Structure formats: structure tokens, C-alpha cells
Amino acid sequence: MRIFLATVMLSFAAATASAQTSFGVKAGGNMSFLNYKIEEGSQNVKWNGSRVGFQVGGVAQIGIAENFAIQPELxxxxxxxxxxDVEELGDVKLNIKTFTIDMPITFIYRTNGFFGGIGPNLSFGLSSKMKVDGNDDVEYDLYDKDADGEVSIFSQKRFEAGANILAGYKLKNGLSFSLNFVKGLTNLSEYNDDLEDASIKTKSSYIGLSVGDFFGK
Incomplete structure (x- = not known):
């Protein structure tokens, strides 16, 4: 959490100090994906799912050269x-809704309104709740531990580091359109029980489409 906040402060401090910086807001939709993989020798179990969500926040473009810029977002x-579908647990269907604060920091090349680039993405989980489809009365907090300090195989870590790919177009009036893909690189699984020779890996990713408005050129 301290690393996340320090990165946020440094990025926006740099933006404020830059004379070639434009600030803005953006909002849009996303399609997120969550993949669970349990490995035990040559036996692998995989659970995959997706959800339509949203993203909204602030953005800046910090000019560092004629055609190059850094674009931090919050x-x-x-x-x-x-x-x-989780067939191995009795063919149940799980619904997971997670809210996060994401900070992609993209090193972009821009020309004639077009821009694109790559960079890291830092994500901090605010809330992650799971329900079994058809039983909305019971809700599980995937960030919580039980009275004995144990977690389930679906439990998640709050912090995730990943990579971001961004492409878009910015009009002269400041209106922008962007498409990005984020791939989580760290294991989200918080499960710490004894699985003998097995391991659990949880990875996330998402595709986002946004419309933004920059207040400065």
C-alpha cells in the first residue's frame, strides 16, 4: 500500500511540475477476466470467468519530448x-464483484492526435465479494480471513502488479478515445493452506474502452 501511494504522489508531482502537461477525466466500460489454476503434478484444474464492468477517474499527459509523453491515470x-463454472465443487456457478483503484503509467508515443504505448499497472483492491449463483443471501469477503486466520482457495491479495498496453486518439478540442489491455503479472491467490504438492495461481486481466476529456492541450 505504501509503494502504491508513493507511486501516485511521485507521478502527479511530476505532472504538476511539467509545463507540457494536460489533465483530464475519463470514463468507460471494461471486460475483466479471472483465471484460477490449481496445479498438482501433471493434473491441472482451471476455472475461468469474465464480467462486464466500468472504469472512471483522472488522467494526465506529461510531455517529455516532442512526440513522447508519460500518461499516468488513477x-x-x-x-x-x-x-x-466450478464443476469440481459440485457444478456451482460463482459471481465475484471486485472494486479496485488502478494506476496505469504508460510511456506513449503521440503524433497527429494518435497515441499509443506500454507501461506498468498497479492495482489495489478495495472490496471483493463472492456469491454462489442462486443463493444471494450468503456473501463471502475474499479479502477477509476466518477466526483461525485461514483463507479459502478463492481468497485474493489486495495488491497486484501488471502491464498495460494503450492506444487512442486525442482531438484538438481535448476529447480523447482510448483502448487498453491490462495483464496481471503477480499471483492474486492468498490461499496459504497445505496443498502438499499442489499450488494455486490466480491471474486477472481486462480490456477497457474509454472516452476522456483533457482540459489542456
Whole structure:
């Protein structure tokens, strides 16, 4: 959490100090994906799901050369999965709704209004709740531990590091359109029980489409 906040402060401090900086807001929708993989020798079990969500927040473009810029963003996002099939647990379907603060920092090349680039993405989980489809009365907090300090195989870590790919177009009046893909690179699984020779890996990713408005050229 301290690393996340320090990165936010440094990025926006740099933006404020830059004379070639434009600030703005952006909002749009996303399609998020969550993949669980349990490995035990040559036996692998995989559960995959997706959910339509949203993203909204602030953005800046910090000019560092004629055609190059750094674009930090601070986004409130909804992610998760909807009706993910888990056959090994009795053919149940799970719904997971996760809210995060994401900070993609993209090194972009821009020309004639077009821009695109790559960079890291930092994500901090605010809330992650799971329900079994058809039983909305019971809700599980995937960030919580039970009275004995144990977690379930679906439990998640709050912090995730990933990579971001961004492409878009910015009009002369400041209106912009962008498409980005974020791939989580760290294991989200918080499960710490004894699985003998097995391991659990949880990875997330999402595709986002946004409309933004920059206040400065």
C-alpha cells in the first residue's frame, strides 16, 4: 500500500511540475477476466470467468519530448466474474464483484492526435465479494480471513502488479478515445493452506474502452 501511494504522489508531482502537461477525466466500460489454476503434478484444474464492468477517474499527459509523453491515470474500477463454472465443487456457478483503484503509467508515443504505448499497472483492491449463483443471501469477503486466520482457495491479495498496453486518439478540442489491455503479472491467490504438492495461481486481466476529456492541450 505504501509503494502504491508513493507511486501516485511521485507521478502527479511530476505532472504538476511539467509545463507540457494536460489533465483530464475519463470514463468507460471494461471486460475483466479471472483465471484460477490449481496445479498438482501433471493434473491441472482451471476455472475461468469474465464480467462486464466500468472504469472512471483522472488522467494526465506529461510531455517529455516532442512526440513522447508519460500518461499516468488513477481509476476506480469494477472487475470480477459472472457465473463462473466450478464443476469440481459440485457444478456451482460463482459471481465475484471486485472494486479496485488502478494506476496505469504508460510511456506513449503521440503524433497527429494518435497515441499509443506500454507501461506498468498497479492495482489495489478495495472490496471483493463472492456469491454462489442462486443463493444471494450468503456473501463471502475474499479479502477477509476466518477466526483461525485461514483463507479459502478463492481468497485474493489486495495488491497486484501488471502491464498495460494503450492506444487512442486525442482531438484538438481535448476529447480523447482510448483502448487498453491490462495483464496481471503477480499471483492474486492468498490461499496459504497445505496443498502438499499442489499450488494455486490466480491471474486477472481486462480490456477497457474509454472516452476522456483533457482540459489542456
Amino acid at each position: 481509476l476506480f474500477m469494477m472487475k470480477g466474474v459472472n457465473k463462473m
